[in-house]
Amino acid sequence: MQIEINKKKYNCKFGIKFVRELDKKFSVKKEGVEFGFSLSTKLPELAGGNAATLSDFLYTATITESPRPSQDEIDDYIDNVENIEAVFDEVLKELEESNAGKLAVRTLKQNLAEQISLETEAEGN
Numbered sequence: 001m002q003i004e005i006n007k008k009k010y011n012c013k014f015g016i017k018f019v020r021e022l023d024k025k026f027s028v029k030k031e032g033v034e035f036g037f038s039l040s041t042k043l044p045e046l047a048g049g050n051a052a053t054l055s056d057f058l059y060t061a062t063i064t065e066s067p068r069p070s071q072d073e074i075d076d077y078i079d080n081v082e083n084i085e086a087v088f089d090e091v092l093k094e095l096e097e098s099n100a101g102k103l104a105v106r107t108l109k110q111n112l113a114e115q116i117s118l119e120t121e122a123e124g125n
Contacts, residue, residue, distance in 0.1 A: 012061035
């Protein structure tokens with residue numbers, strides 16, 4: 001995936017380096033132990049349309065770029081992009097197709113399907 005900021009194109013890669021960087025920023029600490037569940041915890045926010053999470057994902061996905069866009073440049077990109085829905089869709093698609101993200105996306109989809117099924121079942125009773 002590529003994004004264009006100030007007439008410069010940046011590659012966004014959603015691989016292991018992406019997940020590692022995301023884990024550094026959004027790790028979960030429990031009883032003094034740090035866990036790298038960032039993709040699993042932030043993915044529902046992305047799927048729910050959280051623009052700040054989209055910015056975090058795009059910024060983190062540019063980890064291999066040199067020079068790299070700043071977080072502010074990514075924020076401005078999101079504020080001004082013509083079709084933000086398409087950007088959300090493309091990021092989710094890229095994650096679903098990457099080895100680093102496909103299991104987390106699959107789990108999210110399964111959990112959402114189960115939730116919808118339970119809600120539908122509860123409404124029917």
